[in-house]
Amino acid sequence: MKLTSTPKKDGYYMPSELAPHKCTYLLWPERPDNWRAGAKPAQAAFKMVVETIAKYEPVVLGVNQSQYLHVLGMNMKNVQVVEISNNDSWIRDSGATMVVDGRGGIRAVDWGFNGYGGMTNGIYYPWDFDDYVGAKMANIEGVDRYVPGDFVLEGGSIHSDGEGTLLVTEETLLDEGRNPGKSKEEIEALLREYTGAKKVLWLPYGVYKDEDTNGHVDNICQFVAPGKVVLAWEDDESDPQHERSVKDLEYLESVTDAKDRKLEIVKIHVPSPITITREEAEGVDSVEGTFPRREGDRLPASYINYYNCNGAIILPVFDDPRDNEAIKTLAGLFPDRVIEPIYAREILLGGGNIHCITQQVPRA
Amino acid sequence: MKLTSTPKKDGYYMPSELAPHKCTYLLWPERPDNWRAGAKPAQAAFKMVVETIAKYEPVVLGVNQSQYLHVLGMNMKNVQVVEISNNDSWIRDSGATMVVDGRGGIRAVDWGFNGYGGMTNGIYYPWDFDDYVGAKMANIEGVDRYVPGDFVLEGGSIHSDGEGTLLVTEETLLDEGRNPGKSKEEIEALLREYTGAKKVLWLPYGVYKDEDTNGHVDNICQFVAPGKVVLAWEDDESDPQHERSVKDLEYLESVTDAKDRKLEIVKIHVPSPITITREEAEGVDSVEGTFPRREGDRLPASYINYYNCNGAIILPVFDDPRDNEAIKTLAGLFPDRVIEPIYAREILLGGGNIHCITQQVPRA
Numbered sequence: 001m002k003l004t005s006t007p008k009k010d011g012y013y014m015p016s017e018l019a020p021h022k023c024t025y026l027l028w029p030e031r032p033d034n035w036r037a038g039a040k041p042a043q044a045a046f047k048m049v050v051e052t053i054a055k056y057e058p059v060v061l062g063v064n065q066s067q068y069l070h071v072l073g074m075n076m077k078n079v080q081v082v083e084i085s086n087n088d089s090w091i092r093d094s095g096a097t098m099v100v101d102g103r104g105g106i107r108a109v110d111w112g113f114n115g116y117g118g119m120t121n122g123i124y125y126p127w128d129f130d131d132y133v134g135a136k137m138a139n140i141e142g143v144d145r146y147v148p149g150d151f152v153l154e155g156g157s158i159h160s161d162g163e164g165t166l167l168v169t170e171e172t173l174l175d176e177g178r179n180p181g182k183s184k185e186e187i188e189a190l191l192r193e194y195t196g197a198k199k200v201l202w203l204p205y206g207v208y209k210d211e212d213t214n215g216h217v218d219n220i221c222q223f224v225a226p227g228k229v230v231l232a233w234e235d236d237e238s239d240p241q242h243e244r245s246v247k248d249l250e251y252l253e254s255v256t257d258a259k260d261r262k263l264e265i266v267k268i269h270v271p272s273p274i275t276i277t278r279e280e281a282e283g284v285d286s287v288e289g290t291f292p293r294r295e296g297d298r299l300p301a302s303y304i305n306y307y308n309c310n311g312a313i314i315l316p317v318f319d320d321p322r323d324n325e326a327i328k329t330l331a332g333l334f335p336d337r338v339i340e341p342i343y344a345r346e347i348l349l350g351g352g353n354i355h356c357i358t359q360q361v362p363r364a
Numbered sequence: 365m366k367l368t369s370t371p372k373k374d375g376y377y378m379p380s381e382l383a384p385h386k387c388t389y390l391l392w393p394e395r396p397d398n399w400r401a402g403a404k405p406a407q408a409a410f411k412m413v414v415e416t417i418a419k420y421e422p423v424v425l426g427v428n429q430s431q432y433l434h435v436l437g438m439n440m441k442n443v444q445v446v447e448i449s450n451n452d453s454w455i456r457d458s459g460a461t462m463v464v465d466g467r468g469g470i471r472a473v474d475w476g477f478n479g480y481g482g483m484t485n486g487i488y489y490p491w492d493f494d495d496y497v498g499a500k501m502a503n504i505e506g507v508d509r510y511v512p513g514d515f516v517l518e519g520g521s522i523h524s525d526g527e528g529t530l531l532v533t534e535e536t537l538l539d540e541g542r543n544p545g546k547s548k549e550e551i552e553a554l555l556r557e558y559t560g561a562k563k564v565l566w567l568p569y570g571v572y573k574d575e576d577t578n579g580h581v582d583n584i585c586q587f588v589a590p591g592k593v594v595l596a597w598e599d600d601e602s603d604p605q606h607e608r609s610v611k612d613l614e615y616l617e618s619v620t621d622a623k624d625r626k627l628e629i630v631k632i633h634v635p636s637p638i639t640i641t642r643e644e645a646e647g648v649d650s651v652e653g654t655f656p657r658r659e660g661d662r663l664p665a666s667y668i669n670y671y672n673c674n675g676a677i678i679l680p681v682f683d684d685p686r687d688n689e690a691i692k693t694l695a696g697l698f699p700d701r702v703i704e705p706i707y708a709r710e711i712l713l714g715g716g717n718i719h720c721i722t723q724q725v726p727r728a
Contacts, residue, residue: 072366
């Protein structure tokens with residue numbers, strides 16, 4: 001059922017992604033104007049992500065009718081294949097954010113979705129199927145849902161520590177294509193109302209060249225515990241990423257969280273710049289109105305876009321010398337979790353990474 | 365997961381529809397070449413069926429993407445709206461038959477479906493979405509499924525007493541459009557294998573003019589208890605229904621069930637002949653290849669096509685003098701169930717009735 005109240009009013013809040021999950025949702029990639037070679041290389045990478053997560057928790061995999069029988073035929077263990085019509089496969093952004101009340105209650109927040117900027121600077125058109133994904137998740141789960149009116153928000157643009165602090169970036173949340181009529185204060189008030197957060201930390205920047213999402217926070221910074229974050233870093237001062245990371249670091253050092261703690265900040269260096277090859281660019285069906293994937297364009301590669309599932313970290317790696325550094329840092333931060341590196345270039349080519357294609361349902 | 369064994373081998377069987385349900389599935393009607401006036405009158409009737417069943421048990425309502433937001437907006441209580449692409453809304457026939465092992469196990473049988481006769485005498489084309497409905501039900505329920513190879517069967521063509529006896533009609537099961545290469549013996553062997561039945565009772569006939577289904581058993585006869593059935597009856601010897609009912613009665617009187625019981629047979633008289641009006645016929649988009657709905661055509665109206673949900677009988681009625689007789693007979697047979705009559709002409713106009721548009725998931 002659609003609720004007319006708000007999570008805050010009802011005592012619900014967004015838990016940390018590190019809290020125990022009931023399951024993980026993904027959507028199957030398909031559109032040939034974003035995924036090269038008929039999406040087949042991306043599908044192979046998604047399948048690896050699905051099957052890796054399914055070792056740790058149940059997976060619900062939403063697919064368009066057109067791919068249903070193909071995906072069902074894979075007979076993947078611990079994977080429930082359901083029909084969810086979608087325009088693209090970024091369920092972190094199109095899906096529902098689940099909120100809990102800490103007493104066994106769980107509900108969905110079904111944000112507005114407009115293809116990352118609507119008719120102003122959206123990256124594909126139409127996005128109507130994606131706008132329904134949150135409602136469909138809520139109904140498959142059988143939970144009631146909050147619908148924040150015309151408030152547009154992608155799940156990848158928020159991170160919660162589960163203790164009242166929300167991480168966001170100004171780049172995305174104040175973008176003119178999302179909620180052009182709303183001030184920063186109004187947006188913050190809506191975030192508090194629908195995530196139950198008491199404090200919103202506004203990082204200035206996302207990752208360099210993360211242009212399709214306008215710099216989602218989930219590629220630059222995430223909580224590893226309350227009071228502790230990892231931050232995408234670049235040592236090379238001549239790389240445009242450097243100044244972005246420095247500015248975010250300065251901001252994070254200057255603030256406290258909802259419980260008035262200073263933040264501990266762990267840097268994870270980004271891989272060397274990754275650009276689209278000619279073969280990769282040529283494999284994408286060029287369509288006017290869809291964000292282009294051009295030869296030579298730099299991709300927003302970052303290790304921060306990993307996914308926390310029960311007992312594991314599903315980590316994108318890039319066949320880069322920095323891979324091992326990221327694996328070691330995370331292994332040190334999470335002694336009780338298995339680090340599962342997955343070669344994720346094919347997901348990155350579509351504009352996001354492992355965190356962007358996953359959406360958790362917390363245990364109530 | 366797809367299973368390669370059979371229910372019989374694994375100790376699974378089809379329970380009686382009267383056994384407790386977990387929930388009921390329906391599909392939302394939409395196609396304008398079968399449902400008049402853009403399916404709006406049928407949708408109103410379906411909504412009444414959905415909301416009536418939802419008073420007694422949870423309902424899962426499958427809808428095409430095109431109607432998803434409309435149906436979700438109805439905010440129906442105890443109704444889970446999920447996406448299930450479909451060609452038409454006869455989930456009794458396109459859906460899965462659930463089987464149980466009596467020890468907490470539940471699995472799906474995902475029969476082949478070919479639009480009631482495939483390219484030989486099917487009533488619409490294509491039927492590919494409907495053929496997936498069983499698999500989708502199984503996956504939404506999260507149960508494993510048996511797939512009986514190329515064996516075509518509609519759920520409306522079988523009734524189980526839950527104690528080893530199956531009711532079918534020769535008209536449907538031996539129809540040349542279903543399983544043309546298979547003998548009666550082969551079909552019976554497959555029925556036993558996939559429903560766990562020990563004895564199959566072959567009624568010769570379905571209801572007169574039930575031409576689109578070729579005479580499904582669920583319109584002429586169903587169990588009200590093991591050893592006891594209701595049979596659609598017609599007193600008027602000049603009505604073609606009379607001889608059909610007599611022949612079925614003679615057959616039922618001549619046989620015993622799987623436990624070697626003689627059957628007790630309760631007659632329920634059909635309503636007076638119902639024919640399609642000009643206005644009704646004109647409201648249907650005429651399309652070559654879809655079963656026509658023509659002015660003056662007689663409809664296969666019968667009270668036997670009722671649905672047993674937890675604690676209630678959802679009974680089609682027709683604003684006919686016989687309605688009360690059917691209500692009283694069923695009330696006498698089911699003192700512990702509420703009889704819920706629903707005016708069902710708009711469902712009948714599409715070719716079936718309440719039993720045809722419902723599919724139970726038994727409690728494991």
